[in-house]
Amino acid sequence: MTLSNQERSRRTKQLIGVWLRRVGEPFIIIVLAIPALQLAYDSFWGPFLADPFPPATRISGIWGMRLLVAGLAITPLARMTGLAAIIRFRRPVGLWAAAYSIGHFAIWSLDYGFDLSLITTEILRLRYLFVGFIATVMLVPLAATSFNAAIRWVGGRNWRRLHWLVYPSVLLALWHMATAGRLSGVDFTIMSVVTGLALLWRVARALPKLSTAR
Amino acid sequence: MLIKRKRGWEMPERDATPEALFLDRRNLLKGAAAGGILASAGWFGLGRAEAAGEPDPSASLYPAKANAAYALDRPVTAEKLATGYNNFYEFGTDKDIVDRSQALKIRPWTIKLDGMVEQEQTLGIDDLFKKMPFEERLYRHRCVEAWSMAVPWTGFPLKALVDLAKPTSGAKYMRMETFEDPGMAPGQKQFWYPWPYVEGLTMAEATNELAFMVTGIYGKPLPTQNGAPLRLATPWKYGFKSVKSIVRFSFVADRPKTMWQTLAADEYGFWANVNPDVPHPRWSQATERFLGQSGRRPTLLFNGYAEQVAGLYKGLEGEKLYM
Ligand code: HEM
Numbered sequence: 001m002t003l004s005n006q007e008r009s010r011r012t013k014q015l016i017g018v019w020l021r022r023v024g025e026p027f028i029i030i031v032l033a034i035p036a037l038q039l040a041y042d043s044f045w046g047p048f049l050a051d052p053f054p055p056a057t058r059i060s061g062i063w064g065m066r067l068l069v070a071g072l073a074i075t076p077l078a079r080m081t082g083l084a085a086i087i088r089f090r091r092p093v094g095l096w097a098a099a100y101s102i103g104h105f106a107i108w109s110l111d112y113g114f115d116l117s118l119i120t121t122e123i124l125r126l127r128y129l130f131v132g133f134i135a136t137v138m139l140v141p142l143a144a145t146s147f148n149a150a151i152r153w154v155g156g157r158n159w160r161r162l163h164w165l166v167y168p169s170v171l172l173a174l175w176h177m178a179t180a181g182r183l184s185g186v187d188f189t190i191m192s193v194v195t196g197l198a199l200l201w202r203v204a205r206a207l208p209k210l211s212t213a214r
Numbered sequence: 215m216l217i218k219r220k221r222g223w224e225m226p227e228r229d230a231t232p233e234a235l236f237l238d239r240r241n242l243l244k245g246a247a248a249g250g251i252l253a254s255a256g257w258f259g260l261g262r263a264e265a266a267g268e269p270d271p272s273a274s275l276y277p278a279k280a281n282a283a284y285a286l287d288r289p290v291t292a293e294k295l296a297t298g299y300n301n302f303y304e305f306g307t308d309k310d311i312v313d314r315s316q317a318l319k320i321r322p323w324t325i326k327l328d329g330m331v332e333q334e335q336t337l338g339i340d341d342l343f344k345k346m347p348f349e350e351r352l353y354r355h356r357c358v359e360a361w362s363m364a365v366p367w368t369g370f371p372l373k374a375l376v377d378l379a380k381p382t383s384g385a386k387y388m389r390m391e392t393f394e395d396p397g398m399a400p401g402q403k404q405f406w407y408p409w410p411y412v413e414g415l416t417m418a419e420a421t422n423e424l425a426f427m428v429t430g431i432y433g434k435p436l437p438t439q440n441g442a443p444l445r446l447a448t449p450w451k452y453g454f455k456s457v458k459s460i461v462r463f464s465f466v467a468d469r470p471k472t473m474w475q476t477l478a479a480d481e482y483g484f485w486a487n488v489n490p491d492v493p494h495p496r497w498s499q500a501t502e503r504f505l506g507q508s509g510r511r512p513t514l515l516f517n518g519y520a521e522q523v524a525g526l527y528k529g530l531e532g533e534k535l536y537m
Binding site for chain 2: 047050053056112118123126128180181
């Protein structure tokens with residue numbers, strides 16, 4: 001018995017899908033904890049010991065940004081490659097993105113001793129902090145509704161609408177990153193390009209739907 | 215009865231904690247974790263200079279006599295921190311440049327004194343050292359990035375070098391320049407930085423008693439990462455003014471444009487005097503993180519040296535003195 005090329009590729013994808021589900025998801029969850037563990041190690045026992053706040057702020061922010069952007073890219077990648085199973089990675093990647101971003105804010109706040117009036121003053125005084133803060137605030141409802149029970153509670157349709165918030169959040173975070181100072185050009189370029197492509201892809205898909213709805 | 219009033223920055227010597235004691239105390243506080251770090255001090259480049267083997271030709275100058283007039287209101291920073299956490303963009307933009315900076319060859323090293331001087335001079339660094347009055351001073355050091363430390367510097371007053379150079383009356387500023395050699399300093403291959411590193415002082419600042427040429431730290435010759443073999447310490451200004459590994463002093467009529475002014479004039483200006491009330495465009499300068507201590511401490515006007523230097527800025531109120 002010979003399989004058509006089409007059938008063979010369908011089966012391969014199915015197999016990859018099964019593996020991605022069984023091994024891939026737990027693997028992603030664990031792997032994305034590594035930068036946090038490394039950061040904790042470097043800060044408390046390693047090379048950042050002398051003055052951990054600047055590198056810890058920086059590195060947590062960069063990982064928040066990387067994962068936010070990676071999260072955006074998953075759905076387009078899944079559709080384009082036909083590997084629908086990687087959609088499952090959206091949740092762990094998105095949750096870790098929120099964790100690193102909120103952690104970044106927490107580290108910065110800890111640097112100022114969690115002094116609420118000082119933190120408020122600084123966020124209101126400096127635009128790049130304000131922009132980053134709004135980006136962070138937008139991520140909170142997304143992270144909070146990442147669990148099946150929460151999705152059921154808000155309803156699938158509302159949940160999807162709510163998650164459009166991720167776009168303004170990432171755009172604000174990119175703006176924040178670009179104006180935060182020590183811009184790492186390579187990282188920033190990659191993140192902007194990926195964000196731009198993911199956005200274009202969404203818009204391109206949404207357009208025909210909008211026109212048929214009319 | 216004659217009572218000598220102590221100036222703000224003068225403290226009884228006993229208040230300056232000896233380094234060893236300070237390390238012990240930190241060890242006790244931090245417990246096993248800090249112990250582990252000390253055991254693996256390689257991270258901080260401890261003992262690297264000695265490991266290199268070649269004796270420093272200026273080693274006999276150390277330890278120099280301490281000048282008791284320059285004491286501290288806080289403990290001296292642990293040596294492994296002060297010699298392991300360094301801004302030196304010539305070797306990289308992060309603080310971990312200790313290893314890379316070992317490539318800096320500090321002998322032979324010549325110093326040029328030029329510009330508006332009676333006669334231009336080029337001196338070997340050790341010949342210069344022979345002419346200078348060495349001493350040790352305890353100084354605070356405040357980085358513009360809001361971290362700080364307190365270190366025992368060895369060196370000589372910048373004024374002694376100015377006197378040696380004999381500037382003419384037209385000289386209004388002193389321009390200082392770091393070595394330029396991308397072969398030794400990979401950071402200098404980054405073409406978007408306007409190398410070499412240039413800094414400057416007014417003649418009044420350069421001849422102020424606090425302006426200090428540094429050749430050593432913790433009673434030993436400077437390690438490369440701290441700016442060997444000759445760097446500046448202007449403790450009332452943000453650290454980036456304290457140019458490292460200097461090869462040239464020029465006496466000039468016009469205000470020199472510093473490297474950081476070329477890069478970001480609105481963030482790092484010519485004056486750069488420490489002032490807690492004038493924030494950096496991206497962060498507050500009201501407080502600082504003292505290396506090795508948790509929490510922040512208040513930043514002092516002119517980093518606590520107002521009595522020495524505030525007078526230098528009379529009549530300059532229109533300038534951006536704190537940027
Ligand atoms: C979605 C939320 C956020 C993300 C993804 C994010 C990400 C980033 C990134 C990528 C950088 C640049 C790091 C570098 O290139 O060196 C950065 C810098 C910075 N962020 Fe955020 N940020 C967020 C929110 C915030 C908030 C709420 C604050 C504080 C109110 C904050 C404070 C800072 C500071 C102080 C820096 C400068 C760090 C430095 O100078 O190295 N960020 N952030």
